[in-house]
Amino acid sequence: MPTLNEHPTVRKMTAQGLSREQEPPVSLEAGFLRELFLEAGADDVGFVSIDRPELDDQRDDLLRLFPAVRTIIPYVVKMNKELTRAPFRSIANHEFHSTGDEVDDVGRHAAERLNKQGIRALNPPVAFPMEANRFPDEKTWVISYKPIAVAGGLGHMGIHRNVIHPRFGNFILLGAVLVAAEVSEQQQPLDYNPCLECKLCVAACPVGAIGADGWFDFNACFTHNYREFLGGFSSWVDALTDSGSAAAYQQQFSKGETVSMWQSLAFGPNYKAAYCMAVCPAGEDVISPYLADKSGFLREVVKPLQEKEETIYVTKGSDAEAYVQKRFPHKTVKQVTNGAGVTTICGFTDNLVHFFQRGQSEGLNAVYHFIFTGNTPIDITVTIRDKCIEKVDGLQGQADLTIRADGEAWVRFLNRKMTGVFAFVTGKIRVQGDPRLLIAFGNCFPF
Numbered sequence: 001m002p003t004l005n006e007h008p009t010v011r012k013m014t015a016q017g018l019s020r021e022q023e024p025p026v027s028l029e030a031g032f033l034r035e036l037f038l039e040a041g042a043d044d045v046g047f048v049s050i051d052r053p054e055l056d057d058q059r060d061d062l063l064r065l066f067p068a069v070r071t072i073i074p075y076v077v078k079m080n081k082e083l084t085r086a087p088f089r090s091i092a093n094h095e096f097h098s099t100g101d102e103v104d105d106v107g108r109h110a111a112e113r114l115n116k117q118g119i120r121a122l123n124p125p126v127a128f129p130m131e132a133n134r135f136p137d138e139k140t141w142v143i144s145y146k147p148i149a150v151a152g153g154l155g156h157m158g159i160h161r162n163v164i165h166p167r168f169g170n171f172i173l174l175g176a177v178l179v180a181a182e183v184s185e186q187q188q189p190l191d192y193n194p195c196l197e198c199k200l201c202v203a204a205c206p207v208g209a210i211g212a213d214g215w216f217d218f219n220a221c222f223t224h225n226y227r228e229f230l231g232g233f234s235s236w237v238d239a240l241t242d243s244g245s246a247a248a249y250q251q252q253f254s255k256g257e258t259v260s261m262w263q264s265l266a267f268g269p270n271y272k273a274a275y276c277m278a279v280c281p282a283g284e285d286v287i288s289p290y291l292a293d294k295s296g297f298l299r300e301v302v303k304p305l306q307e308k309e310e311t312i313y314v315t316k317g318s319d320a321e322a323y324v325q326k327r328f329p330h331k332t333v334k335q336v337t338n339g340a341g342v343t344t345i346c347g348f349t350d351n352l353v354h355f356f357q358r359g360q361s362e363g364l365n366a367v368y369h370f371i372f373t374g375n376t377p378i379d380i381t382v383t384i385r386d387k388c389i390e391k392v393d394g395l396q397g398q399a400d401l402t403i404r405a406d407g408e409a410w411v412r413f414l415n416r417k418m419t420g421v422f423a424f425v426t427g428k429i430r431v432q433g434d435p436r437l438l439i440a441f442g443n444c445f446p447f
């Protein structure tokens with residue numbers, strides 16, 4: 001066995017002279033980079049230093065992803081708006097997948113060209129694949145493109161929380177390449193928001209996920225729109241395996257639903273809606289027909305989506321369920337689980353805020369102290385007031401209800417694997433205060 005120094009590769013390369021992965025500092029011309037991205041197929045591009053304050057809440061994640069990163073280069077690829085607006089899901093979904101592939105290709109080609117020039121660069125995928133093993137307790141995405149695109153001057157988030165480009169509107173998908181180099185120029189956020197606050201996205205969303213005040217109901221969108229992704233798929237597998245026979249399965253699911261699941265597995269998962277994006281009239285290249293004839297725009301673009309007869313997936317007792325029944329009685333409501341059950345106590349405490357059902361909390365004003373013991377001891381204070389939720393670490397203020405629980409027992413209780421009676425009798429869960437507040441708390445979450 002030769003020593004490392006005697007190995008043919010090592011001998012050859014040592015003779016040529018060794019270099020580090022990349023000689024710092026590298027500085028790149030913004031003009032050159034811009035051309036490179038546009039040639040690779042991007043429709044617009046920005047430059048954002050890793051030190052920018054807009055990245056404060058994801059800098060650690062980005063450095064873990066690529067420790068050498070100095071600049072993030074966000075870019076956008078346009079979507080065809082006619083296809084995105086089609087009420088036929090096959091058409092709109094094909095457009096999402098095709099544009100998504102283009103975003104990935106742009107990032108890959110740009111990073112490869114930079115790599116060939118000795119500049120280290122990394123391009124994360126447009127959305128999928130994700131770090132699926134983290135589901136459901138932690139976020140599965142490794143980079144959040146929206147805040148980076150905003151920092152790079154590529155647009156602002158509208159009421160529907162999608163980024164709206166000043167020219168292309170929200171008909172864009174986002175990507176970014178992380179480079180181990182400084183760039184000669186940087187963009188700043190746009191000095192206005194292209195969102196017109198017309199609230200058409202609010203009116204079109206079949207599950208009421210978009211609040212007129214900018215509130216986003218993650219659970220509503222995740223349960224319906226993502227029925228054939230992540231949690232929705234996992235919920236379907238649970239129902240399938242629990243059904244016990246073909247006849248029992250067929251009582252729960254139509255042939256169309258089964259075939260739709262097959263189609264998602266075979267050709268890429270199908271979004272059930274994306275109507276918020278479809279109807280958005282913002283952006284210079286998009287706005288004219290809306291300004292010229294608002295009622296015509298409503299008739300041609302918004303109404304077909306609102307009037308579409310379709311199955312809408314909701315969790316039992318959720319805000320979305322009440323919303324569809326009231327707003328879109330011609331759509332068929334189907335109760336499902338969201339497949340994002342709590343599996344750890346950290347998952348519970350971290351995700352509470354994202355799954356909060358503000359409509360269900362109407363009339364509830366209370367402070368909760370949670371004291372979890374066991375493998376992950378943690379104390380949190382949750383305040384629900386005026387249909388808003390706030391969670392802070394530690395025990396703060398005067399509690400209306402204090403819940404002391406063994407963390408593992410609490411998770412089993414939430415997953416209905418331990419009855420409340422058993423939990424209370426055995427002392428695994430103890431409450432101090434009005435127990436009705438515990439029921440009211442439970443009603444605010446689709447766990």
Ligand code: B12
Binds near residue numbers: 160
């Ligand atoms: C997670 C995610 C979702 C989630 C949450 C959406 C959201 N508002 O963030 C769900 C599944 C609901 C979703 C739906 C859609 N998405 Co999406 N999604 C993402 C993803 C992977 C990360 C988004 C993100 O950064 N969120 C965090 C912050 C920055 O956004 P936020 O609005 O403040 O956060 C909300 C939620 O994310 C949630 N949240 C934040 N952190 C965490 C952590 C955990 C564990 C949980 C459970 C929730 C959660 O709480 C916030 C308030 O509700 C990105 C791809 C990427 N890697 O960046 C695409 C992305 C945002 N999605 C996109 C699209 C197109 C869609 C859909 C239109 C899909 C479709 N075809 O139907 C819908 C639109 C829904 C909407 N109006 O927002 C595009 C948006 C393009 C644009 N023009 O802005 C992106 C950028 C993909 C891409 N590369 O282009 N998406």
Ligand code: SF4
Binds near residue numbers: 199
């Ligand atoms: S549809 Fe109207 S309110 Fe909603 S994001 Fe677009 S411009 Fe803003």
